[in-house]
Amino acid sequence: MKIAIQGIKGSYHHEVAGNIFGDNIELLECDNFSEIPPLLVNKKADKAVMAIENTIAGAILPNYALIDEYKLQICGEYYLPIHHQLLALKGQSLDDIKEIRSHPMALEQCRKFFRDYPQIKLIEEKDTAKVAKEIQEKQQFGIAAIASKIATKIYDLEIIADEIQTNKANYTRFVIIAVKNGNTPENYNKASIKFRLNHETGSLLEILQIFKDNDLNMSKIQSLPIVEKPWEYAFFVDVIFDSPKQFENTIEKVRNHVNELKILGKYRSNKLI
Amino acid sequence: MKIAIQGIKGSYHHEVAGNIFGDNIELLECDNFSEIPPLLVNKKADKAVMAIENTIAGAILPNYALIDEYKLQICGEYYLPIHHQLLALKGQSLDDIKEIRSHPMALEQCRKFFRDYPQIKLIEEKDTAKVAKEIQEKQQFGIAAIASKIATKIYDLEIIADEIQTNKANYTRFVIIAVKNGNTPENYNKASIKFRLNHETGSLLEILQIFKDNDLNMSKIQSLPIVEKPWEYAFFVDVIFDSPKQFENTIEKVRNHVNELKILGKYRSNKLI
Numbered sequence: 110m111k112i113a114i115q116g117i118k119g120s121y122h123h124e125v126a127g128n129i130f131g132d133n134i135e136l137l138e139c140d141n142f143s144e145i146p147p148l149l150v151n152k153k154a155d156k157a158v159m160a161i162e163n164t165i166a167g168a169i170l171p172n173y174a175l176i177d178e179y180k181l182q183i184c185g186e187y188y189l190p191i192h193h194q195l196l197a198l199k200g201q202s203l204d205d206i207k208e209i210r211s212h213p214m215a216l217e218q219c220r221k222f223f224r225d226y227p228q229i230k231l232i233e234e235k236d237t238a239k240v241a242k243e244i245q246e247k248q249q250f251g252i253a254a255i256a257s258k259i260a261t262k263i264y265d266l267e268i269i270a271d272e273i274q275t276n277k278a279n280y281t282r283f284v285i286i287a288v289k290n291g292n293t294p295e296n297y298n299k300a301s302i303k304f305r306l307n308h309e310t311g312s313l314l315e316i317l318q319i320f321k322d323n324d325l326n327m328s329k330i331q332s333l334p335i336v337e338k339p340w341e342y343a344f345f346v347d348v349i350f351d352s353p354k355q356f357e358n359t360i361e362k363v364r365n366h367v368n369e370l371k372i373l374g375k376y377r378s379n380k381l382i
Numbered sequence: 383m384k385i386a387i388q389g390i391k392g393s394y395h396h397e398v399a400g401n402i403f404g405d406n407i408e409l410l411e412c413d414n415f416s417e418i419p420p421l422l423v424n425k426k427a428d429k430a431v432m433a434i435e436n437t438i439a440g441a442i443l444p445n446y447a448l449i450d451e452y453k454l455q456i457c458g459e460y461y462l463p464i465h466h467q468l469l470a471l472k473g474q475s476l477d478d479i480k481e482i483r484s485h486p487m488a489l490e491q492c493r494k495f496f497r498d499y500p501q502i503k504l505i506e507e508k509d510t511a512k513v514a515k516e517i518q519e520k521q522q523f524g525i526a527a528i529a530s531k532i533a534t535k536i537y538d539l540e541i542i543a544d545e546i547q548t549n550k551a552n553y554t555r556f557v558i559i560a561v562k563n564g565n566t567p568e569n570y571n572k573a574s575i576k577f578r579l580n581h582e583t584g585s586l587l588e589i590l591q592i593f594k595d596n597d598l599n600m601s602k603i604q605s606l607p608i609v610e611k612p613w614e615y616a617f618f619v620d621v622i623f624d625s626p627k628q629f630e631n632t633i634e635k636v637r638n639h640v641n642e643l644k645i646l647g648k649y650r651s652n653k654l655i
Contacts, residue, residue, distance in 0.1 A: 143493075164609045167443045171490065174438070217444065220416075235506060278609040311594040313603075314587065321584040328581075331604045336437045336551040 113137040113145045113154035119238035119260035125187050125283045126158045127259070142172055146179035149288050156184070162282040163191075165217060168331050173303070173345055176286060176373055183301050183374025184294065185285035190278075193219055195270035196241050196261055197253040203269055208232055210240040211255035219255060221275040241266055284374070299328075299349050299378040300356055304367040308340045315366050316344075323359040325350050341368060349378055386410040386418045386427035392511035392533035398460050398556045399431045400532070415445055419452035422561050429457070435555040436464075438490060441604050446576070446618055449559060449646055456574050456647025457567065458558035463551075466492055468543035469514050469534055470526040476542055481505055483513040484528035492528060494548040514539060557647070572601075572622050572651040573629055577640040581613045588639050589617075596632040598623050614641060622651055 110130055114122035117138045126134060137154050139145050148154040159175075162168045176183065193215060197206060203226070209216070210232040216223075223231060234240050240254035245264040253269065254260070261268055284301075306312040320327060329347040350356045356375070364370050383403055387395035390411045399407060410427050412418050421427040432448075435441045449456065466488060470479060476499070482489070483505040489496075496504060507513050513527035518537040526542065527533070534541055557574075579585045593600060602620040623629045629648070637643050 164607060165444055165447070167604060167606050168440065170440045171438055233508060276609055280609070308599070308601075310597060310599045311590075313600070314590045314594055317584075317587045317590060321587055324583060326581070326583045327586070327605075328607075329605055330586075331440060332600075332602055333440050334437060334601075336549055336553070 110156070111135045111137055111154045113139055113148045113157035115139050115142050115145065115159065116236050117238050117242065119241055119257065119263040120236065121189060121257050121281065122158050122160065122283070123238070124257050124259050125189050128189075129158070129185070129187055129285065130156075142169075142175060145286075146175050146181060149181060149286065150179055152288075156285055156287045158187075158283050159286055160281055161186075161284045162329070163214065164276070164279050164281075166214065168329065168345060170331070170333060170345070173301075173373065176284075177303065177371060180289050181286045182289045183284045183376055184287050184292075185376045186299070186379045187283045187285070188280045188379055189283060190280045191218060191274050191276075192258070192272060193255045193274045194258060194261065194268045195253045195273055196244070196256050196264075196266040197269050198244060198248065198250055199265075199267045201250065201267070201269060205251060206253045206269070207251040209253045209255065210234045212237050215255045218279060219273045219275060222270070222273040238264075285376075286374075293353075293375040294377050297353055297356075297375040297377055298351065299347065300360075300375045301345070301347050301373040302360070303343060303345050303371045303373055304363070305335065305338075305341050305343050305369045306367055308342055312366075313344070316363055319359060319362050319366070320348065323350075323355060323362070325356070325359055383429070384408045384410055384427045386412055386421045386430035388412050388415050388418065388432065389509050390511050390515065392514055392530065392536040393509065394462060394530050394554065395431050395433065395556070396511070397530050397532050398462050401462075402431070402458070402460055402558065403429075415442075415448060418559075419448050419454060422454060422559065423452055425561075429558055429560045431460075431556050432559055433554055434459075434557045435602070436487065437549070437552050437554075439487065441602065441618060443604070443606060443618070446574075446646065449557075450576065450644060453562050454559045455562045456557045456649055457560050457565075458649045459572070459652045460556045460558070461553045461652055462556060463553045464491060464547050464549075465531065465545060466528045466547045467531060467534065467541045468526045468546055469517070469529050469537075469539040470542050471517060471521065471523055472538075472540045474523065474540070474542060478524060479526045479542070480524040482526045482528065483507045485510050488528045491552060492546045492548060495543070495546040511537075558649075559647075566626075566648040567650050570626055570629075570648040570650055571624065572620065573633075573648045574618070574620050574646040575633070576616060576618050576644045576646060577636070578608065578611075578614050578616050578642045579640055581615055585639075586617070589636055592632060592635050592639070593621065596623075596628060596635070598629065598632050
């Protein structure tokens with residue numbers, strides 16, 4: 110099975126791909142999220158794993174746009190609890206570290222830990238695992254990466270500080286995406302939808318009333334102005350329900366009240382561990 | 383007047399600060415958004431300008447968190463239409479360019495333009511204006527920056543391609559922030575609020591019904607799970623209204639239906655140009 114991910118071996122995307130599909134996968138490493146959809150469309154990848162939401166920045170809307178634009182579907186989700194480690198070349202301790210390089214979000218998630226080490230310089234890099242790889246390849250003493258436990262093994266580094274994330278309950282939500290084929294998992298109980306509404310007091314209220322009347326529980330809502338149409342808004346909504354039938358019936362009622370409705374995916378909810 | 387911004391002279395933040403406060407300001411350049419609040423709290427800056435939302439990525443929630451955490455207030459907003467130019471050392475044309483360096487969001491906003499120039503390498507950098515500055519300082523021929531028109535003047539560069547953004551109607555929304563002092567602009571007609579709700583079907587519906595009954599129009603809504611409290615959600619909402627009294631009366635009613643309510647700012651709406 111060929112799985113496209115953002116980042117390289119040892120990244121959090123890799124960790125999620127392994128947790129879902131096991132070790133027997135071929136990994137297609139992408140530099141950017143936007144490289145992923147063409148791999149699916151051109152059948153070079155069977156599925157892809159993509160971060161879609163975290164507890165600090167909220168939803169990653171450009172990734173929703175990619176799913177929409179390339180007519181892909183969300184076929185599953187995965188909540189990865191955030192566990193950050195500080196990795197460095199073996200034989201070093203925290204006192205040896207002069208610089209920490211990582212993704213801005215990882216640096217942000219460990220902000221409180223760094224307050225105790227004001228002498229360490231923080232450098233933003235694009236890829237958590239790439240920093241780990243470079244530390245090993247270029248034998249960079251004095252530099253540490255914030256990365257996953259699998260990066261420790263892959264790049265033969267040492268954990269010099271464990272669980273350094275500020276909020277121990279943080280997580281990142283990933284989605285599994287594939288080309289749209291009409292197949293949905295049996296007994297799906299969650300869906301991601303996008304719809305457009307006129308900017309009128311109460312237009313969203315109508316939709317939420319339909320959800321409530323049909324016992325659909327909303328687990329996420331986000332509005333986005335539509336620049337080409339100043340009086341319309343797009344809404345990205347996730348709903349949870351008991352049965353596919355309940356969802357399908359409800360969505361038919363919603364369809365009459367919105368300007369456009371797209372179903373980005375129907376899948377099994379992966380509750381937080 | 384001392385104004386803190388993210389980025390350096392010639393950045394889009396600088397452009398906004400100039401448009402609001404004029405040229406007679408002292409600019410405090412910050413490397414990161416998180417450097418801004420301490421400058422306000424320690425009275426080193428009078429006000430700050432901070433990007434808060436754009437039409438591709440939506441709201442920048444970590445910036446809302448900074449406003450909340452440091453007990454600051456939003457005292458105004460500014461919509462900046464996105465106009466991206468390609469800047470390079472004088473005497474060059476597009477054919478001379480081998481590399482474009484800019485902020486990931488600026489690169490994303492010009493994606494369609496680059497499709498016609500597959501030979502040009504795109505490199506992500508943190509600061510649009512810093513790239514322009516370095517091109518001049520280090521006399522980097524063959525490299526171009528995506529930046530604002532004021533960067534052209536400040537760093538003495540040439541515009542080699544104009545208005546290269548894909549969507550001509552794109553904008554970034556900025557907020558003006560200051561320490562909380564109880565002062566609000568007379569006749570404010572917009573407010574940014576944050577509230578917490580239990581994750582129950584219909585709990586948000588109640589709030590939207592109160593907004594509707596009182597003619598408050600919602601211009602933005604975004605939910606964020608609260609990791610420490612798995613059954614609660616935080617909502618970031620902007621509302622527009624006719625009079626301060628209308629807002630104050632409504633918000634008193636809302637207060638009884640939410641777990642916590644914070645008013646992040648009351649200000650005059652700055653309609654899109």
